[in-house]
Amino acid sequence: MEEHKSNTSFKPIATRKIYQYILEQFVHLVSTGVLKPGDKIPSERELAESFKVSRPSVREALRVLEIIGLIDIQPGGGAYLKEMELGPFISVVAPLMFSRDRFDLELLEFRELIEIRAIELLPNPLSAEALEPMGRAIGEMRRALQDNDVEAGALADIQFHRSLLLASNSFILQKVLELVVSLFEHAVRGGRSVVLEKQEDAAQLLHDHERIYRELASGNTDQAKKLLSSHLMMVRRYLR
Amino acid sequence: MEEHKSNTSFKPIATRKIYQYILEQFVHLVSTGVLKPGDKIPSERELAESFKVSRPSVREALRVLEIIGLIDIQPGGGAYLKEMELGPFISVVAPLMFSRDRFDLELLEFRELIEIRAIELLPNPLSAEALEPMGRAIGEMRRALQDNDVEAGALADIQFHRSLLLASNSFILQKVLELVVSLFEHAVRGGRSVVLEKQEDAAQLLHDHERIYRELASGNTDQAKKLLSSHLMMVRRYLR
DNA sequence: CCTGTCAACTGGTAATACCAGTTACTATAG
DNA sequence: CTATAGTAACTGGTATTACCAGTTGACAGG
Incomplete structure (x- = not known):
């Protein structure tokens, strides 16, 4: 049960999930003003292709953006950036x-x-x-x-x-x-x-x-x- | 461009997504104390079967729970409830x-x-x-x-x-x-x-x-x- | 000009498969 | 017997494919 005492200061490796990278890029684009409220976000399929990831990964990122109130998603329509809402x-x-x-x-x-x-x-x-x-x-x-x-x-x-x-x-x-x-x-x-x-x-x-x-x-x-x-x-x- | 004036007070129909229902059930279980911090959440596959939905839907709900800091997800391990963290x-x-x-x-x-x-x-x-x-x-x-x-x-x-x-x-x-x-x-x-x-x-x-x-x-x-x-x-x- | 139809989008959901990491049990070498 | 290594059965992470349902816009017919 006891942990090995290690003199070396190895730090645990933090693995990040794909959706976090996508999220990061989006937030960065918004905070630098490249993306502004009202802008339309490319479709999930386009994003998946651009990021070279699968659609589910893109969707998870969009889900988070939706929860923090940064985008509005209209089924059948698309996703639009908005001023952050809580x-x-x-x-x-x-x-x-x-x-x-x-x-x-x-x-x-x-x-x-x-x-x-x-x-x-x-x-x-x-x-x-x-x-x-x-x-x-x-x-x-x-x-x-x-x-x-x-x-x-x-x-x-x-x-x-x-x-x-x-x-x-x-x-x-x-x-x-x-x-x-x-x-x-x-x-x-x-x-x-x-x-x-x-x-x-x-x-x-x-x-x-x-x-x-x-x-x-x-x-x-x-x-x-x-x-x-x-x-x-x-x-x-x-x-x- | 003008909207039709309607005397009838039809209200727009709000469709809810599956992940929202799952989310709702989880939050309810937590707020009523059925689920407590430290509890282990069933695996995504089990949840999918219990809710009779697909795994991606379950994952989207878990993703949200993760962002609001209500669960910790350990890849390979499982997901554990915790005191909400911001x-x-x-x-x-x-x-x-x-x-x-x-x-x-x-x-x-x-x-x-x-x-x-x-x-x-x-x-x-x-x-x-x-x-x-x-x-x-x-x-x-x-x-x-x-x-x-x-x-x-x-x-x-x-x-x-x-x-x-x-x-x-x-x-x-x-x-x-x-x-x-x-x-x-x-x-x-x-x-x-x-x-x-x-x-x-x-x-x-x-x-x-x-x-x-x-x-x-x-x-x-x-x-x-x-x-x-x-x-x-x-x-x-x-x-x- | 209005209206209905249809094709081409969009996101929502499902099913399946595979990878990678964790865990626990087990067999084997010492 | 013990400790190690190996193995099998999990877990979540990701990708692929498919289909449904709703929106949109163009287009044809009234």
């Missing part, structure tokens, strides 16, 4: 996360930490393009409230925060918040009650969003920050 | 991240935000098991400083922070910090200069770590927090 990855991992005890609360606390930091980095004033999706989310939320559609309301709530964070100046915060928000979205769609159920609470949420939106629209970013901050803390207190 | 995912995505402008600095700022929050959640007092890897990292850093081995020093620095965050009480912060720290590690191994190069700076880092370690070991968690906080801010100022 959605596919999240949808796989989310069940593992939420199976943990009290994950919901932890996630909310984490989101509070990040989102408050993100709004500190909002450009001032906000552009119209940044404001527009927020307005839409509010409209959606108002409609859901009237219809008493809890899930739609929760999703609209998420959409509001998503559009808010997308306006942030920090790339990392955007990605991390996208990840967090996606987790929430997954939880809501899965029927978990990370959301407010009572109508008056939903109305309060809507009201908060509207105030934040108004302040942002009229350029009072600082005031909006304070509102959002207390808004998030209110939500957390509610859930605890 | 390493494999990071190693694919890292080049994409660092190709962005000023990503290093953003990452450092983000890490500062998270890590300061994480140390607020450190248990008090720290267990010996939590302290031990920190001590090792310090020893390694000291050795690297004497040898003037910049890369080894940087890796030991990372290892110190990694062992610190692993002691935190928050699952999410652990995972996110693991992600961030892995990104740093990747950058260092890639030869990027996210690290301090001058020897006196490295000595300063080591000195900071030693002080933090001493405070933690003697139970003065609060004092350690303050030290770590100013330590991180110092590092950031240096890089800016």
